[in-house]
Amino acid sequence: GENVEQHPSTLSVQEGDSAVIKCTYSDSASNYFPWYKQELGKRPQLIIDIRSNVGEKKDQRIAVTLNKTAKHFSLHITETQPEDSAVYFCAASRRDTGNQFYFGTGTSLTVIP
């Protein structure tokens, strides 16, 4: 089955700086890679996603890059704000087996004002 690894497990940045979270996956057939933000006690919220036919996607301060050859994808948050503080999860799935999501272990991001 798919195995997704995520680093770092914790990340502290000064407000205004950038944050980068990296994930690797094992199943070369995975073709969809979402990122979720989870605040304490809340459900995971989809913040951005990328499909395997695209190398990069951007939405305002958030971007995701995908390197299919290396089986690696990353989340980039620029101009971080205190409200970006949360736990971020990456995931991978493949359409042909049912789109079950396999999640990384999470990154706890703290943005210091």
Added chain:
Amino acid sequence: NAGVMQNPRHLVRRRGQEARLRCSPMKGHSHVYWYRQLPEEGLKFMVYLQKENIIDESGMPKERFSAEFPKEGPSILRIQQVVRGDSAAYFCASSPETGALPQYFGPGTRLTVT
């Protein structure tokens, strides 16, 4: 997405009791996915169901856990003879059809076993 509903939101059970968690998918959705999140861990896929059919239960423990999604009504995740290690948040997501992405989660059920 508020469209996926789960209840109860909080459930407390003593060891050995049964827990029943319910998930009502978004309107028009016929596929449901269940995930478990242990304290301070990531989400783990448990089971994928279509109405009246289990598609993939590879992530669900073989004993004490079962899931169903009847023709009418919500999907049910049932845990028999709960143990303290079952304490977790259980989330579900739904999709409208085979191949569609189940991107949005319900609010979750937080199960506490005392």
